[in-house]
Amino acid sequence: MYSEKVMDHFQNPRNVGEIENASGVGTVGNAKCGDIMRIFLDIDEDTHIIKDCKFKTFGCGAAVATSSMATEMVKGKTIEEAMQVTNKAVMEALDGLPPVKIHCSLLAEEAIHAALWDYAEKHHITIEGLKKPKSDIHEGEEEEEY
Amino acid sequence: MGKLIYLDNAATTRTAPEVVEQMLPYFSELYGNPSSIYDFAAKSKEAVMKARGQIADVLGANKEDIYFTAGGTESDNWALKAAFEAYKDKGNHIITTKIEHHAILHTCEYLEKQRHARVTYLDVDENGIIRLEDLEKAITPETIIISVMFANNEIGSIQPIKEIGMIAKEHGILFHTDAVQAFCQVPIDVNECNIDMLSSSAHKINGPKGIGFLYIRKGVKNRSFIHGGAQERKRRAGTENVPGIVGYGAAAQRAAASMEERTKKECELRDYLIGRIMNEIPYVKLNGHPQKRLPNNVNVSFQFVEGESLLLMLDSYGICASSGSACTSGSLDPSHVLMAIGLPHEIAHGSLRMTLSEETTKDDLDFTVDKLKDIVQNLRNMSPLYEDFIKKANA
Numbered sequence: 007m008y009s010e011k012v013m014d015h016f017q018n019p020r021n022v023g024e025i026e027n028a029s030g031v032g033t034v035g036n037a038k039c040g041d042i043m044r045i046f047l048d049i050d051e052d053t054h055i056i057k058d059c060k061f062k063t064f065g066c067g068a069a070v071a072t073s074s075m076a077t078e079m080v081k082g083k084t085i086e087e088a089m090q091v092t093n094k095a096v097m098e099a100l101d102g103l104p105p106v107k108i109h110c111s112l113l114a115e116e117a118i119h120a121a122l123w124d125y126a127e128k129h130h131i132t133i134e135g136l137k138k139p140k141s142d143i144h145e146g147e148e149e150e151e152y
Numbered sequence: 153m154g155k156l157i158y159l160d161n162a163a164t165t166r167t168a169p170e171v172v173e174q175m176l177p178y179f180s181e182l183y184g185n186p187s188s189i190y191d192f193a194a195k196s197k198e199a200v201m202k203a204r205g206q207i208a209d210v211l212g213a214n215k216e217d218i219y220f221t222a223g224g225t226e227s228d229n230w231a232l233k234a235a236f237e238a239y240k241d242k243g244n245h246i247i248t249t250k251i252e253h254h255a256i257l258h259t260c261e262y263l264e265k266q267r268h269a270r271v272t273y274l275d276v277d278e279n280g281i282i283r284l285e286d287l288e289k290a291i292t293p294e295t296i297i298i299s300v301m302f303a304n305n306e307i308g309s310i311q312p313i314k315e316i317g318m319i320a321k322e323h324g325i326l327f328h329t330d331a332v333q334a335f336c337q338v339p340i341d342v343n344e345c346n347i348d349m350l351s352s353s354a355h356k357i358n359g360p361k362g363i364g365f366l367y368i369r370k371g372v373k374n375r376s377f378i379h380g381g382a383q384e385r386k387r388r389a390g391t392e393n394v395p396g397i398v399g400y401g402a403a404a405q406r407a408a409a410s411m412e413e414r415t416k417k418e419c420e421l422r423d424y425l426i427g428r429i430m431n432e433i434p435y436v437k438l439n440g441h442p443q444k445r446l447p448n449n450v451n452v453s454f455q456f457v458e459g460e461s462l463l464l465m466l467d468s469y470g471i472c473a474s475s476g477s478a479c480t481s482g483s484l485d486p487s488h489v490l491m492a493i494g495l496p497h498e499i500a501h502g503s504l505r506m507t508l509s510e511e512t513t514k515d516d517l518d519f520t521v522d523k524l525k526d527i528v529q530n531l532r533n534m535s536p537l538y539e540d541f542i543k544k545a546n547a
Contacts, residue, residue, distance in 0.1 A: 016464060022534050033536060037498035040458055040478040040486065044536040062536040064498075066460035066477070070534070 008067055009101035015071035020078050023060045030128070032120025034139060035113050041065030043073055045117040047080075049125055054085045061117070068107035075099050076114035085122060089135055091115070116140065157471045157516045161356075161448055162305050162333060162507035167399065168358040174402040175360065178395040186392050187383065196394050203401025210408040211350065212341040213367055219384045220397050223364035224332040226377075227351030228255035230366055230388075231328045234374035235297045235349070236263055239326070243294025249274045249282055250492040251309075252301050255351075256330055257488070270294070279441035280309035280493045287319055297326045302334035302350075306476055306489040306505060307440030308449025310338060317346030326372060332356055332364075336407035337415060337446055348372050354396065358509075359403030363396030414510050415447035421508055421517060425450050428521045433528055439490065439503060448508040451476075453490075453499045456538035457531040462504055465527040471520050476503040498537065 008016070025046035035042040041064065048058035059081045061073040076096045080088040093115040097103055103111055120139035126132060158166075184193030186200050201215075208215035221227045236246065248260055250273045263269035272290040274282045282300065298320045303310045313329060320327035328349040331340060335352040342350060350367040354360055368374055368387070380389030407414075422445075429436060435455035454462065459475030466473055476487030478501060485491070486500035495503075506520070532538040 013464075016461070017468060019534065024539070037496075037501070037537065040497070040501040042536050044539075062534055062539055064456065064535040064537045065458050067464045069458075070461060 007104055008071070009103075011075075011099070011101045012067065012071040012103065015074040015100065016067040019061075019070055019074040021060045021074065021081070022062065024062065025058060025060050028121075030121040030123075030125030032117050032122070032124055032139060034116040034120050035065070035069075037064070041069040041110060041113055043069065043113045043117040045073075045077070045121040047118075047121045047125060049085065051129070056080050056083055056085070056088055063113075065113070066107070066110060068103050068110040069113055071100055072096050072103075072111045072114040073117070076118060080118055085125075085133055088118060088122065089133065091118065154470055157469075157520060159506035159508060159512070159516075159520065160472045160474050161509040162446075162505065163474060164355045164361065165358045165509060166511075167355070167360050168403065168406060171359055171399050171402045171406065175395040175399040178398050182394075186394060187381065196392075199394060199398050200392050203397045203404075206401035206405045207365060210336060210340070210404050211367060212343055214370065216385065217367055217370055219366050219368060219388050220392060220400070221364045221366055221388060222362055222393070223355075224253075224330065224351050224353035225255040225364075227353075227364050227366035228253070228330055229259050230374070230377040231349045231351060231368075232256065232259045232263065232297065232299060234377050235326055235328070235372070236267060236269060238373040238375060239296040243292070243296050244269050245292055245294040246271045246297050246299065247274065247287065247290050247295055248272070248299045249276060249301065249311075251276050251280055251304055251306075251489045252299070253305055253330055253332065256299055256301070274300075276309075276492050278493055279444070280304055280307045280439075280489065281441060281444065282311060282316075284312060284315055284319065287316065291319075291323050291325065295323070295325050297328060299328040299330070302329045302331040302340065303338065303446050303449075304440070304489060305333045306487055307451045307493065308333075308445035309440045310334070310444045310446065313340075313347070314345045320348075321346040333446060336404060336411055337448065339411070342367060342369065349374070354400035354403055357403050357407040360396050360399040363393050363400050365400070410510065418447040418508050418510070418512070421512055421514060422447060422450055424514065425506065425508075425517045425521070426452070428517070429524070432521065433525055437495075437499065439493065439495070446507075448512075450506045450508070452504055453495065454502045454504065454528050455499060456535045456541060457502045457528055459501055459503055461531055462502070462527060465531070466520075466523065469519075469523045471523065474505045474507075476505070477501040 028046040029049040030047040033044040044062045046060045059077040063073040079091045093111040097111045184196040186197040204215045204218045260271045326348045330351045332353045336357045348369045353364040437453045439451040459477030476490045478486045490500035
């Protein structure tokens, strides 16, 4: 069902954990739908470089793998570069996800944005293109009728 | 990867080698069509009759009342749709439960949408068992059929079938039971339980896939559901799946003969597995009735972890199990059964079903629990829900 890369990132997830006194923390998803993702960022205030990124995820294989890949992709990047890490880019880096799992990949992008939003609020700055995170990423998502 | 530990026998079972052996001649030398007139085909016809008898014996039924189908799903569809059609002059009301298999639930939804049926879906208690007073209250003069599963496929709860049959008989209402999980796992007597129709499937009892039956008590007016030739006493058209039927008969005879000893051993192993999990892993809940459950069914929820992740990790150790989490159902909702017993979403997402077989050993279960302990702890260490819980507990 999953690509080798997804299985690798699921079984050996990178950057699991917390960052104490993180510059920004974002939590998205809900337990009802079965996936919650929390991203911790350590950002250099002068250079705006993401020095470290960690995650905690409650969810399926796809949710864990996208968390792991997304944290790898934003680490060492500037905030502006991190904003370019889309769910599509994360999915491609994982060699794709099954169609029913695409909604899980949305979590990673949303969680990074939520953590950046938290950072921006704390530091009273505006990050271009960043919108206030949705409280429920599954809003408006409907199940297929057949 | 070492040995395969198959703990998903509610999904399907291995076709027993001796069952396969009995089927094989009907693929090769004895390929005749049971409907043909010559002596060569008579052997196929005899084989079908023999299997019908083998199955009827397990249920205390007349063998003329066993109708072979392509499986449990077809049997469930046939039972409900044909009964609804046959008894529409009496009424349009069906009573079933919230925890039925989708073969029943989606058939009921179809009848509601397309045939103006009125369906009552009975609630179940926290152990997954219906309340008889709810059933009594739901009955109206328009009620034509009560369909309650014998035992649940996810949580293993066994319904009070005898009492339900009695209520149905008192009110002159047809009683159908989906016994796909219960057949040859618990003793069933269709007369003692007043069962009018019963669905079953061979591949759950070490028989082949693609073959099932519907028991229809003599006098029940259900007509044909699959139209065509005059097979199965004109009630189920289509050339008989002779090897499948032979395999089903052999599997039923085999499973019935071993039932007492096998289920006793399975109950011991089941309770051993439940005991180890409950004692050695914190924040875990047993789903389904502690005693009134299938001999081979274990269903537990691990708080703060998600079911698909559990399954994938178990799979990496060669352990096959299943879960009621949304991610394993292809939808965003966890299992309707776990919702019906009142589990919060996050607990339902962390459910794990392990269903044993006669081949399961204590060593298999010890290996599984040892791995499970590590897996659950690792997933919890990764879980923001667990982090929040621990922080709250320490605050």
